[in-house]
Amino acid sequence: MADTKALYQEVILDHNKKPRNYGTLGNASHKAEGHNPLCGDHLSVTLNLDGERIDGIAFQGEACAICKASASMMTASVKGKTRADAETLIQEFRDMSIGKLDLNGHHHLGRLAVFAGVRDLPTRVKCAILPWHTLHAAFNSIASTSTEAEDDPMHAPIGNA
Amino acid sequence: MKLVEPALKPQLASTFNVERIRADFPILKLKVGGKPLVYLDNAASSQMPRPVIDRLVRYQTTQHANINRAVHYLSETATSEYEESRRKLQCFINASEDREVIFTSGTTDAINLVMHGYGRKFIGAGDEIILTTLEHHSNIVPWQMLAEEKGAKIRVVPINDAGELLIDEYEKLFNERTKFVGVMHVSNALGTINPVKHMIAFAHARGVPVLIDGAQAAPHMKVDVQDLDCDFYAFSGHKLCGPTGIGILYGKAALLERMQPFKGGGDMILSVTFEKTTYNTIPHKFEAGTPPIAAAIGLGAAVDYLSAIGMDAIAAHELDLLNYATEQVNRMPGVRIIGTASMKAAVLSFAIDGVHPHDVGTLLSQEGVAVRTGHHCAQPVMQRFKVPATSRASFAFYNSMAEVDALIAGIRTVQKVFS
Numbered sequence: 001m002a003d004t005k006a007l008y009q010e011v012i013l014d015h016n017k018k019p020r021n022y023g024t025l026g027n028a029s030h031k032a033e034g035h036n037p038l039c040g041d042h043l044s045v046t047l048n049l050d051g052e053r054i055d056g057i058a059f060q061g062e063a064c065a066i067c068k069a070s071a072s073m074m075t076a077s078v079k080g081k082t083r084a085d086a087e088t089l090i091q092e093f094r095d096m097s098i099g100k101l102d103l104n105g106h107h108h109l110g111r112l113a114v115f116a117g118v119r120d121l122p123t124r125v126k127c128a129i130l131p132w133h134t135l136h137a138a139f140n141s142i143a144s145t146s147t148e149a150e151d152d153p154m155h156a157p158i159g160n161a
Numbered sequence: 162m163k164l165v166e167p168a169l170k171p172q173l174a175s176t177f178n179v180e181r182i183r184a185d186f187p188i189l190k191l192k193v194g195g196k197p198l199v200y201l202d203n204a205a206s207s208q209m210p211r212p213v214i215d216r217l218v219r220y221q222t223t224q225h226a227n228i229n230r231a232v233h234y235l236s237e238t239a240t241s242e243y244e245e246s247r248r249k250l251q252c253f254i255n256a257s258e259d260r261e262v263i264f265t266s267g268t269t270d271a272i273n274l275v276m277h278g279y280g281r282k283f284i285g286a287g288d289e290i291i292l293t294t295l296e297h298h299s300n301i302v303p304w305q306m307l308a309e310e311k312g313a314k315i316r317v318v319p320i321n322d323a324g325e326l327l328i329d330e331y332e333k334l335f336n337e338r339t340k341f342v343g344v345m346h347v348s349n350a351l352g353t354i355n356p357v358k359h360m361i362a363f364a365h366a367r368g369v370p371v372l373i374d375g376a377q378a379a380p381h382m383k384v385d386v387q388d389l390d391c392d393f394y395a396f397s398g399h400k401l402c403g404p405t406g407i408g409i410l411y412g413k414a415a416l417l418e419r420m421q422p423f424k425g426g427g428d429m430i431l432s433v434t435f436e437k438t439t440y441n442t443i444p445h446k447f448e449a450g451t452p453p454i455a456a457a458i459g460l461g462a463a464v465d466y467l468s469a470i471g472m473d474a475i476a477a478h479e480l481d482l483l484n485y486a487t488e489q490v491n492r493m494p495g496v497r498i499i500g501t502a503s504m505k506a507a508v509l510s511f512a513i514d515g516v517h518p519h520d521v522g523t524l525l526s527q528e529g530v531a532v533r534t535g536h537h538c539a540q541p542v543m544q545r546f547k548v549p550a551t552s553r554a555s556f557a558f559y560n561s562m563a564e565v566d567a568l569i570a571g572i573r574t575v576q577k578v579f580s
Contacts, residue, residue: 008524008578016579039519039535040549062549064517065579124523 007117016065021058021075033144034134041067045134052082064127071131090132097125177474179561185210196529199567204349204555205533206399216462220455246461253464255385263410263444264457268376269299271395271410276303278420286312288340293318295348298538300374324351324500342371346378350537351500352508381506383472386411403463407456417443424449475558479507482556486565499551507556516579518550528571
């Protein structure tokens with residue numbers, strides 16, 4: 001429970017209130033829709049690849065603070081990076097969210113480590129991961145993805161009667 | 162078949178002592194993250210009092226064997242306790258006969274039983290089934306499956322902005338093809354108490370049977386199936402201080418007898434050859450296989466417990482909690498109550514401006530307050546109010562006014578974090 005407090009830190013609340021790179025890119029080379037049917041969170045990620053480099057990226061959608069802040073900070077941190085570097089961040093972010101990443105060890109997450117608290121809130125892990133999952137789908141030209149999709153490494157039968 | 166009186170006489174509302182009642186619930190002493198647990202997710206599942214826990218322990222330690230089979234002592238004891246529990250449930254809902262009470266795994270199982278046992282036999286192509294916008298998915302999906310299989314059609318009763326069924330519209334939906342009505346007694350998402358007695362009488366005047374989903378009503382008010390004159394009434398044990406994995410379907414004996422079995426297996430037969438099987442009489446026809454015996458006996462203990470307090474006293478205390486909570490929330494700027502029916506059970510669905518329900522739920526949990534956030538398995542209701550989800554506080558008779566205050570303080574904390 002102590003980590004819950006840590007989760008709603010100023011930086012997350014700030015990105016929720018004033019999301020960076022919010023909107024859609026008109027001439028996107030890659031895009032995907034992400035959906036969490038458990039809570040209705042829905043967002044789109046559009047991006048432009050200049051060769052292997054992410055030239056521009058934006059997100060848009062309705063989501064909880066954790067999801068929105070995660071999307072905002074994700075766009076800020078992958079912009080200008082190569083696709084391979086972004087994929088590394090996606091993997092590290094997922095691992096951190098489920099408690100598989102040693103934050104004291106070598107990683108590239110930087111400020112994204114503020115989301116580490118979700119590992120103690122299993123029902124909120126999907127909120128934090130949805131933007132990253134959607135970015136991964138966009139890279140791989142998967143038009144839409146869901147936190148409940150079979151290809152989702154986080155797929156788990158959390159009750160949704 | 163005779164009615165069994167509850168073990169203790171119901172008490173008067175004026176003697177309602179919430180602190181004494183709370184002492185019966187071991188889990189209410191729990192601390193969550195160092196704060197006292199404030200459990201306001203009773204519409205999802207209620208907590209279990211010591212007498213029910215003790216009953217389960219006594220059954221497992223001194224009475225357990227399989228039922229309806231062997232002639233040895235334990236089997237006879239377990240069978241008689243199981244059937245005694247059925248009579249307690251009969252008394253609890255005032256059914257005229259104990260064989261009208263079928264043990265199921267819960268409300269969902271009970272509705273599926275009616276869909277398979279009644280629907281698949283008596284509803285055909287072009288027939289119409291009336292449901293309401295308020296229904297829980299468990300009273301929508303089985304009927305959609307039936308409609309798809311048979312080529313039948315679902316008609317839906319709309320609601321107004323308060324979350325009340327439009328009864329004029331309900332009445333207009335009837336025609337010569339109407340074959341079945343399914344409606345919830347109390348809305349799990351909004352708390353609306355539906356005028357089911359009137360709806361049943363209207364349907365019966367047109368020869369249409371009615372199933373009532375009583376999952377949210379049976380724990381909170383006196384239910385009298387003979388007075389309602391419903392054809393089917395379903396509810397779950399775990400929302401009524403009983404164990405999970407048990408619930409009941411009440412059905413009128415004449416209807417149950419005409420229905421086909423839902424599940425095949427042991428106990429539901431009189432004789433079996435590879436050429437022909439003769440089904441058992443009701444209720445056994447619908448209880449194939451070994452049932453959750455301990456859970457059924459625990460449910461009997463739970464209705465004894467509730468009856469001793471008195472369903473009227475329970476309803477009165479919960480109405481006090483709802484009125485107090487509603488008054489407090491209405492005074493808070495930036496908080497909107499969703500579901501403002503004139504007749505409501507103690508369910509308070511709300512939205513906080515600018516804060517997603519999942520963030521509300523996580524932050525309230527940090528304060529020790531347990532509420533449900535999400536679509537409450539009632540997505541058509543969410544669509545009607547144009548929200549993806551709500552936060553829902555749902556009260557039980559063991560909740561106190563101080564716990565309402567904790568909820569209000571928690572909402573203020575959420576607003577402060579997001580200010």
